[in-house]
Amino acid sequence: MRLFALLLLAALSLPQRAAAAWPERPVTMIVPFAAGGPTDVVARIVGEHMSRTLGQQVVIENVAGAGGTTGITRAAQSAPDGYTIMMGHMGTHGAAPAVYPGLKYDPVKDFAPVGMAAGTPIVIVAKKAFPAKDLAEFVAYARKNGDKLNEGHAGVGSVSFTTCSLLNSVLGIKPTRVVYRGTGPALNDLVSGQIDYMCDQIVNLVPQIQAGTIRAYAVALPARSPALPDVPTTKEGGLPEYQVSAWNAVFAPKGTPREIVTRLNGALLQALADPATRKRLLDLGADLSDTASQSPEGLQKLVESEVARWSKVLKETGAAAPK
Numbered sequence: 001m002r003l004f005a006l007l008l009l010a011a012l013s014l015p016q017r018a019a020a021a022w023p024e025r026p027v028t029m030i031v032p033f034a035a036g037g038p039t040d041v042v043a044r045i046v047g048e049h050m051s052r053t054l055g056q057q058v059v060i061e062n063v064a065g066a067g068g069t070t071g072i073t074r075a076a077q078s079a080p081d082g083y084t085i086m087m088g089h090m091g092t093h094g095a096a097p098a099v100y101p102g103l104k105y106d107p108v109k110d111f112a113p114v115g116m117a118a119g120t121p122i123v124i125v126a127k128k129a130f131p132a133k134d135l136a137e138f139v140a141y142a143r144k145n146g147d148k149l150n151e152g153h154a155g156v157g158s159v160s161f162t163t164c165s166l167l168n169s170v171l172g173i174k175p176t177r178v179v180y181r182g183t184g185p186a187l188n189d190l191v192s193g194q195i196d197y198m199c200d201q202i203v204n205l206v207p208q209i210q211a212g213t214i215r216a217y218a219v220a221l222p223a224r225s226p227a228l229p230d231v232p233t234t235k236e237g238g239l240p241e242y243q244v245s246a247w248n249a250v251f252a253p254k255g256t257p258r259e260i261v262t263r264l265n266g267a268l269l270q271a272l273a274d275p276a277t278r279k280r281l282l283d284l285g286a287d288l289s290d291t292a293s294q295s296p297e298g299l300q301k302l303v304e305s306e307v308a309r310w311s312k313v314l315k316e317t318g319a320a321a322p323k
Contacts, residue, residue, distance in 0.1 A: 032071025049271035067157030094306030119245035135237030146173025227285030
């Protein structure tokens with residue numbers, strides 16, 4: 001009996017000893033999108049600094065597909081030992097349940113939140129010849145001519161699709177929604193004037209906005225972005241109800257020891273406090289103002305609110321996939 005008790009005690013202490021020794025080898029961060037996109041760039045910048053803090057390299061692994069849900073599904077099913085984490089975002093942990101009825105994970109229940117990394121603000125943009133000089137005129141024109149407009153997006157479940165679903169809902173319009181294989185081809189057609197408008201992440205749009213090849217009407221944040229200081233906010237432009245950011249956050253699989261989650265969060269916070277890392281993110285147009293969601297508890301609340309928000313928006317606009 002005594003031997004059994006000793007063996008049981010030893011077994012129970014294994015997770016604690018493993019957590020105390022962690023990390024003893026590189027940590028894989030799954031990014032559920034292709035290399036070079038906004039989420040991938042944020043992950044690489046943050047992961048580089050986290051590597052220095054943890055004393056082991058954070059290795060980025062890109063697993064793209066199905067609006068990011070392929071990579072997140074794989075990460076969610078990984079061993080909860082701290083050696084596989086992921087960079088989720090607004091789509092994978094907010095809109096996905098409404099878009100993918102067969103989703104193999106629950107964003108609210110199947111993860112150990114670590115913390116918010118950075119938001120990538122959404123910008124309302126239109127072709128250069130669009131007949132509106134500012135956001136107020138854009139809103140008025142869209143509400144009067146909504147059924148005649150063409151809106152481009154990168155496919156159902158993409159950030160451009162989801163965030164413009166919200167904009168269309170706020171404006172009460174039903175434009176023709178033109179599907180592209182990515183925001184790159186959609187942006188090319190916006191520049192050439194073949195579509196009328198888009199909603200997309202600031203990281204993808206800054207070069208074209210600065211070159212004057214497209215019109216930028218507003219950034220969907222409470223404050224202006226340092227990357228586009230001349231572009232007003234939606235609040236300034238008279239559309240305060242349209243506030244949205246394609247946030248990126250670190251998660252671990254459900255069951256990851258609390259001690260490891262705490263260390264991951266500490267490494268993330270050190271990265272976000274580092275002046276050089278912050279500058280790199282801000283230069284991209286990233287938003288670092290959501291400090292409340294930088295804690296595991298704050299991120300959990302954000303995920304819960306985002307799932308509820310996007311389920312409602314996508315259902316109201318008819319964009320949610322049928323059950």
